Amino acid sequence: MPELPEVEVVRRGLHRHVAGRVVAEVEVRHPRAVRRHVPGAADFAARLAGRRFEAARRRGKYLWLDLDGGAEAVIAHLGMSGQMLVRPVGAAEETHLRVRFRFADDGPELRFVDQRTFGGMAVAELVPSAGTLVPAPVAHIALDPLDPAYDPEAAVVALRRRRTELKRALLDQTVVSGIGNIYADEALWRVGLHGSRPTASLPPAEARAVLAAATEVMTEALGEGGTSFDAMYVNVNGESGYFDRSLNVYGQEGRPCRRCGAPIRRDPFMNRSSFTCPSCQPRPRTA
Numbered sequence: 001m002p003e004l005p006e007v008e009v010v011r012r013g014l015h016r017h018v019a020g021r022v023v024a025e026v027e028v029r030h031p032r033a034v035r036r037h038v039p040g041a042a043d044f045a046a047r048l049a050g051r052r053f054e055a056a057r058r059r060g061k062y063l064w065l066d067l068d069g070g071a072e073a074v075i076a077h078l079g080m081s082g083q084m085l086v087r088p089v090g091a092a093e094e095t096h097l098r099v100r101f102r103f104a105d106d107g108p109e110l111r112f113v114d115q116r117t118f119g120g121m122a123v124a125e126l127v128p129s130a131g132t133l134v135p136a137p138v139a140h141i142a143l144d145p146l147d148p149a150y151d152p153e154a155a156v157v158a159l160r161r162r163r164t165e166l167k168r169a170l171l172d173q174t175v176v177s178g179i180g181n182i183y184a185d186e187a188l189w190r191v192g193l194h195g196s197r198p199t200a201s202l203p204p205a206e207a208r209a210v211l212a213a214a215t216e217v218m219t220e221a222l223g224e225g226g227t228s229f230d231a232m233y234v235n236v237n238g239e240s241g242y243f244d245r246s247l248n249v250y251g252q253e254g255r256p257c258r259r260c261g262a263p264i265r266r267d268p269f270m271n272r273s274s275f276t277c278p279s280c281q282p283r284p285r286t287a
């Protein structure tokens with residue numbers, strides 16, 4: 001599943017390849033891809049014909065394309081396997097092509113390809129949030145650590161205000177957005193904290209450290225994600241490219257901890273898994 005660094009790679013590609021271009025025609029190939037656009041596929045297509053994409057933007061794992069007029073955007077959810085591909089006109093169709101945008105300049109098309117169809121697109125109204133305009137479904141999402149307006153101290157306060165466990169708070173998109181299961185585990189390992197530590201008793205210095213580690217690991221992943229890029233291929237999502245990241249704990253069950261050598265353990269966590277070093281990240285006694 002794409003996390004913040006992967007979505008940012010997609011955003012950069014979209015901004016570079018489709019911002020400033022006028023949509024000529026939209027073809028919805030699978031109605032499920034626009035199920036979040038309540039008025040339906042025909043309305044989605046009709047509303048976008050003749051409109052210009054102004055910019056590609058992101059908050060956390062939410063991605064959108066601003067439309068001319070400044071009141072609406074096309075929001076895109078990549079889901080588990082969504083891809084945004086920029087392809088030459090006439091290029092062979094992908095098996096799982098869901099939505100195709102043709103442009104008035106007859107240049108490369110934008111194709112939304114999604115094998116598992118958990119992703120989708122919708123036209124959404126822009127509303128004010130944190131000093132900017134964002135699509136209405138994004139308004140409740142906190143700023144992410146890569147946002148220039150992100151305030152680390154405000155994030156520390158929000159994290160410690162939650163009455164929950166540390167990892168759950170890190171994944172809470174209303175505290176800080178964009179941190180998913182992989183980067184939460186990596187950040188916790190870097191600072192030697194167990195995810196079941198209660199946030200209420202977490203010292204501010206530790207909250208600050210884990211948030212800084214999350215920012216650091218996502219920034220590093222973004223640096224790696226930016227390398228597999230060429231002019232015609234906006235990004236590969238959910239494919240092998242994502243998993244060559246240098247992960248210290250995530251998916252490393254049984255392997256020696258790179259810091260102390262203890263075998264990494266896996267525990268069930270919210271229908272997924274948590275990976276920790278039992279020595280570097282002691283579980284709190286009360287948990």
Ligand SMILES: [Zn+2]
Nearest residue numbers: 257260277280
């Ligand atoms: Zn260790």
